[in-house]
Amino acid sequence: MVKHITMETTQELYYAVTPKRLGIADLGCSSGPNSLSFIEDIVDSVEGTSHKNFHPIPEFRVYLDDLPTNNFNSVFKSLPDFYRDLKKDRNDGGPDILIAGYPGSFNGKLFPNNCLHFIYSSYSLHWLSKVPPALYNKHGKSINKGKVYISESSPPKAGELYSFYWEEYGRSCISVSQDPIPYRFLRLEMFEIEREVKGGESYGTAGAMTVRAIQESMLSNHFGDRIDLDTLFNNYGKMVDEEMAQEEFKPITFVVVLKKL
DSSP: OOHHHHHHHHHHHHHHHOOSEEEEEEETOOSSTTTTHHHHHHHHHHHHHHHHTTOOOOEEEEEEEEOTTSOHHHHHHTHHHHHHHHHHTOTTOOOOEEEEEEEOOTTSOOSOTTOOSEEEOSSOTTOOSSOOGGGBOTTSOBTTTTOSSOOTTSOHHHHHHHHHHHHHHHHHHTTSSSSOOOEEEEEEEEEEOOOOOOTTOOHHHHHHHHHHHHHHHHHHHHHGGGSOHHHHHHHHHHHHHHHHHHOOOOOEEEEEEEEEO
């Protein structure tokens, strides 16, 4: 759906900078089948641009980031297949691709200074691995009445805190390797998400599985063993189906491209 934007952005980046070593970070890499697919897309894009401009293919340095509870072992176990598939249709064996895992939160420094050219994040800027401290009163109780979301019954202060945290969180995305830096918007687009279901499963179930792939590590990191994730997402899927039975709605997503000044 938005693959073409990623490809166009990396092509423009490589054409403008032409680095010998291209640093790429995936913030919120997760551990599903798509964890490495974006790397192959970027490699193909940059490789095509380098051939077109008669430049040598750069060395790719990929930094995979997620919370410490993410199943990085699953990602690493899939690397042999990833490298084999990447080299399969390349007579020269393909470019050098060095992949490393960086467990940690967006709320702190993640990478060495000046090591990145391109930062990619798919459905993860809304994660809050660190709850706003002011959300709790002096007795340690949440002012949001025990909820993990903002609703009509939430006090205005709760919404203000998360709004402020959203802004700070967005800034942290572009300062993961050094001090905060100025940037400008290159692109902002909105897309309607297609409702794809397989095997006769409901849209709610399919949606719950997608959300789980995105948020499971965050929830596990925050709640630990105190929450049954199978029950949680089963109930979530049922709630989505119930809501859709009452009212038709179209899920949307936004794509934002930022450039360091």
